[in-house]
Amino acid sequence: MSRRTLAAALTAVSAVLVSGCTTTLAGEPVSVFADPFRVAGMPATDGPTGLRPDAEAPTRVVIGTDGGEDDTLARQAISDIELFWEGAYGDVFGGRFTPVDDVYSWDANGFDSIGFCGTDTYALVNAGFCRDDNTIGWDRGEMLPSLRRAHGEMGVTMVLAHEYGHAVQFHAGLVDQDTPTLVSEQQADCLAGAYMRWVAEDNSPRFTVSTGEGLNSVLAAVISFRDPLLSEDDPEVGVDEHGSAFERLSAFQFGFTDGATACAGIDLREIGQRRGDLPVLLEADESGDWEVSETSVRAIVDAMDIVFAPANPPQLSFQPADCPDARPSPPVSFCPATNTISVELDELAELGAPPEIDDPMALAAGDNTAYSVLMSRYVQALQREHGGVDLDDAEAALRTACLTGVATTELSRPVVTPDGNTVALTAGDLDEAVSGILTNGLVASDVNGESVPSGFSRIDAFRVGVLGDVERCFKRFD
Incomplete structure (x- = not known):
């Protein structure tokens, strides 16, 4: 056999x-x-997706920006995401929305002396929220151009909505230092889904996304940030686990369908119920x-x-x-x-x-x-x-x-x-x-x-x- x-x-x-x-x-x-x-109660339609030609001016200043196309897009995204949370945060979590203190851009291929979260940004192909100083940053040299080529302007916006989700969950008290990465990552996917629903409902003065191919591109961006497949004897097992594409898509869809209130329900128990007996790791053989x-x-x-x-x-x-x-x-x-x-x-x-x-x-x-x-x-x-x-x-x-x-x-x-x-x-x-x-x-x-x-x-x-x-x-x- x-x-x-x-x-x-x-x-x-x-x-x-x-x-x-x-x-x-x-x-x-x-x-x-x-x-x-x-789609989650909305008509499934195709149409314009991305930055509006008459987009409202951005409100955020970006430290280290080169003023180029990718940074302009990201600056608009951060401004728009903050506008959403200014309106939604109090109804969902109570209190007032607290924006991040600063926003950074760097070129991972360059030596522009921009640091982020206490880290040298040379070769840092990433985007993230820094809890230590309440900042958000991204690499404009490799990451944002790759995202835009692969998944369009809303792929970039989706990733930044996810990173801003980390800021929101931290200030709302959904997570702390002991929260497993798996939980915080999928909560952030969910919170990004809530923002994308707001855009899809034509509430954003900067972006638009169709519920057909436009939303498909956003989902593709979510899939692209799945965990790599590991075997059970791999030393990286359990380290910085974010979730499979299936899991992260599910979390995003919870937020898009049910709103930000659904995101607080994502914890280890809920993720475990979704996983059931489905395999997560390859067996050694x-x-x-x-x-x-x-x-x-x-x-x-x-x-x-x-x-x-x-x-x-x-x-x-x-x-x-x-x-x-x-x-x-x-x-x-x-x-x-x-x-x-x-x-x-x-x-x-x-x-x-x-x-x-x-x-x-x-x-x-x-x-x-x-x-x-x-x-x-x-x-x-x-x-x-x-x-x-x-x-x-x-x-x-x-x-x-x-x-x-x-x-x-x-x-x-x-x-x-x-x-x-x-x-x-x-x-x-x-x-x-x-x-x-x-x-x-x-x-x-x-x-x-x-x-x-x-x-x-x-x-x-x-x-x-x-x-x-x-x-x-x-x-x-x-």
Whole structure:
């Protein structure tokens, strides 16, 4: 018996972004519980995202600035974030908002003699809040330009909203010197989400963000700051832990959906409940990778048969889909009429290939970017067998994402297949799945490969499944 795993290492690597794989559904929502065309109660729309052309003038002075484009953007972001908290802080935490004392900019590539938090800023490619002197600073030489190239102007704004979240949580008494980093980081993600909701509601005089592609870019920035994947014998385990992409996205979405009041509820107990038994570290003997092949695809389908035990399991084909009642959605398609999953193996392998370029601002990529798509087509067969639901509408798209989340949790526990493989998703798989959901939407698409407009809604549906069960998915997306 050989052991196989389905995850690829998640050290800072470049994602293979797949575009044009899905189309966007149009029409009217059919569920009062989960509207596919709304994002946390807001319409899912595309439009301008970033600094407004008529933006209100910044109010903050930045120490050490070169006056360039990136510092101007960051200065506007800090000014805007402070405007939000001036209005929101008292209602949420009581008392008056206390802004940071100073704001710093430095060039990590230069020798400009700017210090930050008692540290020499040469080669300091970072942004942060300094509790010691109540200041915020950032690197304009490497970090901000990289963020802007990868995730746009709102990617920069998101990171600074997170750092300002640390200032807010400290002054509000949510954290102290003994608070675990994992808790303080995810609270700050949540507080940044509350600010982004304010911007999305068109309250900001400086920035705008659409709830479609604009918010997707913000989520991509959150993913890019996930923890690297470690094995259980790595000496860095437990040191400065921030959380996986899945966890940090969840925290951001709590703030965006429920506001800043939700952020105080994030503690070790709450994070532990979200993690459940999901793997966080690779076992010592795990490579974290399983090459996409006919063998691996068959093993995963066999494992799904064992976990879900359908009365009429879907058939597996490695020929292009030829289906009378659904359009192909390569690299994996499900045909309801024949109850067949068709896999275009070369394309699936390309989707799941580890990245070749090291990019610290990239999304997660690897084998479970592909295997999650395979699982999504299997759960469409489960919906067919369940009956009473459509397979070709927006509700089906989100139900598919939800049920794929259920499958992900189920396969995090080893399943021994008839051919002797042990199929087990490992640490990092969730991050690869949510990255794929955000970039190509295939996991959150209907039987025709059509997805809903908002990556936020797609990931939210997936999380419902990861933390829930089959029954919950059918009730939520009926």
